[in-house]
Amino acid sequence: MENCIFCKIANGEIPSERVYENDFLFAIKDLHPRAPKHLLLIPKVHVEKFADLDDENLAMELYRAIQEIVKEQEITDFKLQVNNGARAGQEVMHLHIHIMGY
Ligand code: 5GP
Ligand code: ZN
Numbered sequence: 001m002e003n004c005i006f007c008k009i010a011n012g013e014i015p016s017e018r019v020y021e022n023d024f025l026f027a028i029k030d031l032h033p034r035a036p037k038h039l040l041l042i043p044k045v046h047v048e049k050f051a052d053l054d055d056e057n058l059a060m061e062l063y064r065a066i067q068e069i070v071k072e073q074e075i076t077d078f079k080l081q082v083n084n085g086a087r088a089g090q091e092v093m094h095l096h097i098h099i100m101g102y
Contacts, residue, residue, distance in 0.1 A: 001046040006094035010044045020069050024061045027069055030098070037075055037101030041065055047095040050084045066099060075101030 001007045008014040009028065019039060020027040030038040041062060047053050070078055081098040083090040 001094070004046060004092075004094050006042050006092055006096060007046050010042065020065060020072065022061070022065070024058060025065055027065070027099070035079070035100035035102060037073060037078075037099075039069065039073075039099040039101070041069065041097040041099055043095055048093050049090065050082045050095055053095060062097060066097065069099060070101065073101065075099070077102045 005014065009016045010026065016026075016028045018026045018028055020041075023044075025041060025043045027039045027041045030040050043058055043062065045058070047055075047058075053059055066080065069075075078099055078101040081100065082095075083098075
């Protein structure tokens with residue numbers, strides 16, 4: 001999707017340090033962390049919102065990735081957050097899951 005910052009990060013147009021990656025998704029550190037370990041888990045395909053996620057395999061990949069990331073990063077206590085829609089605080093219109101580790 002043109003002019004989507006997370007698509008640009010996904011395709012390498014904007015460089016990023018990835019703390020986790022597989023064929024379907026990747027995780028980066030949030031630019032403005034609101035927790036000691038604030039990561040963003042982002043699917044590589046452009047899905048605008050959580051409500052638009054209808055690919056069950058991708059949903060499962062996201063679920064598995066969260067469990068692997070927190071284990072790898074030794075995050076025991078964390079919050080997950082998905083903002084769906086601008087009025088709920090979604091600023092980047094490319095699905096992402098906040099993993100906020102403490
Ligand atoms: P939202 O409010 O859409 O759920 O969250 C978007 C998040 O993306 C924010 O926490 C913001 O700090 C983060 N963010 C926005 N642009 C960038 C970027 O270019 N790089 C990284 N690493 N994080 C970003
Ligand atoms: Zn996108």
